[in-house]
Amino acid sequence: MMLEIALELDGRNMFETLDQIFVTLKHQAVGFVPDAWQPLVSALISVALIPLVFATLFAFVTVFERKGIGRIQNRYGPNRVGIPLTKIRLCGFGQFIPDGIKSLTKEDIVPRAADQVVHFLAPVVLLIPVLLAYAVLPMGRNMTAVDLDAGVLFFFAVGGAVELSVFMAGWSSHNKYSLLGAMRAIAQMISYEIPLILSAVTVIMIVGSLKTVDIVAAQNHYTFGLAHWFVFTPWGLAGFILFFIASLAESNRTPFDLPEAESEIIAGYFTEYSGFKFALFFLGEYLGMFAINGLGITLFLGGWTAPFSFLTWGPSYVWFFAKLMALVFAFIWIRATLPRLRMDQLMNFAWKFMLPLSLVNIVAAGVWHFMGHSPLRWVVCTSLIFGAYAILGWGLMHNQKLGKRTYHFAD
Amino acid sequence: MSPVFLIIAFVTLFAAAAAMSLRNLVHCALSLVVALAGLAALYLQLDAQFVGFAQILVYVGAVAILIVFAVLLTRSDATPNQAILAPGWIVGIAVSAVVFATLGWAALNSTGLPKEMSPAPVATVKNIGDMLMTQYVLPLEVIGLLLTAALIGAVIIAMKEEPLSNSGRSRSDGASLSKKSEPPHVGSYGSEKEGGGV
């Protein structure tokens, strides 16, 4: 079969074949099935690949995170388990296997006073919207699962359904602290959803379409060898930073992880979950992180396009996943570095800084579009955004009486 | 009347009936979520993509969460011990049955309904955006104003009032409040702490 694929090149060179290899393989596989079943089988293959790929990525990233945090904290992370039952260590990257076995075999404790049905359904209600969100992400050239007309709206709609599962988990556990953690988590997620959506609106406004494929295609042009990614514009950079911070808050990652802080509220809304349900929550959280990073890459970082025109020979999916890993590494780095924000600091930051700044960003994007191609628009937009940032930052910080910053280093 | 439509309609109606008849308010709110999601699926089946996703974004993502918060803030989340139906509920059920009978009869026997099926309309987001900016721009601005007013109004209504120390009025309100009996049903956590075995 590989020989047939190699022989039906008809004008495409090796790089294009490599780029489209998964699409070609899928067409070959669908071709084996009788005609009436072909749409169903095609959809099933696209759908089945998403959990496979991203669950594998999840397994890799859990170990990567623990090792990354460990190195930043001047210690080794897990480094013993490579391939089980052998002595090959693989720098500890086989750690997910014993973790998975542990979570599958742990006893599933459900509190007696807990609401059984809702307690059971909460992890399921978390996973379904999170997996649905991957359907509109373009992971390579021609590699979007479903090219919806209102793709970005669909993503945000299913993202909003995640908050419901947080509430179900917190309330059904019949535990004061779980409920408190759930309420905090929902308040945080709702507050940060607005800057998230508003910073995405700037991109939608400039591109003129809600389709993720169109958004990536709009960034697929090169000037002087540099790509037209939206992050290279003033409003795009501000929008990307806002989107990044808001996605940190949406995934409940440090510095916004007060709802699930181990030192404060044990585990927040999933305190009463053990065993496989806890593993499902963990999986759902990481999959949500990947999905929202994927959307950030699509909107601001050019999706599957290469940054420089001399690098376009690389396969598109390699670029997408490389950018995804870079963003995930940034998440891990921030987690290991920054301390946690208090609830009121968190909410002040969302409503009094990020929301006005994202509104100013929309105005700046409009000004950018209507000033045409001139160097003046760079100056105007940058000064607009920077002025708003300075004013809002002064507004947040001028009442703080902070002491002098001192550093203590480990010897 | 495709089987998909029948299944979605059945799920929606069942969830709506459950939302109105369950004892525990949080279960009612969660069944309402299922009903709203079923309605969104119906919109998607009727080729109204934008409306379907907007329904999920607004109703499931925001209104349902609002209802759940209100249930918790009014301490209604425990299963109530008293009757859940207002007195005279039979009349209410009878009235709604009559309403359904009238509407159903009108739908089934009407002669003004279009007979032939028009082809699936093209309702791209671009068309919707064009219409919103040309033909429906006035309702759009009015909706913006309305939402702003609702936002400010809701915050002001639900805000805790500062007790005025120099006027006697709120003092007497506070006194009458404390004289009112403790609600017969204390919040969920307190009463079931011993029996729950958390």
Add this chain to the structure above:
Amino acid sequence: MTPLQGCLLVSALLFAIGLAGAVTRRNAILALVGIELMLNAANLNFIAFWRYGPHPEALSGMMVVIFSIAIAAAEAAVGLALIIAIYRHYRTANLDEMKNLKG
């Protein structure tokens, strides 16, 4: 029975369920839930007529429903704020006990 009549029956039944719940339940929040169900039934009616009626390219059904969803969200927010404010006064969300006009 045409698909349009099927949709109309579903929306009529949904409306009746919402009406029954809004009128018979004691809790104020459930009355609001009933109202939301009624609004949604009307929205379904609009979309059904838009889809199966003449001139669907005019998009009028969709426009009305978009505005209706926005208005319903605003109304739910204000209604629930009212219920919370009333709860602070009466210490109960039971509609039968909110019978004093004097605060």
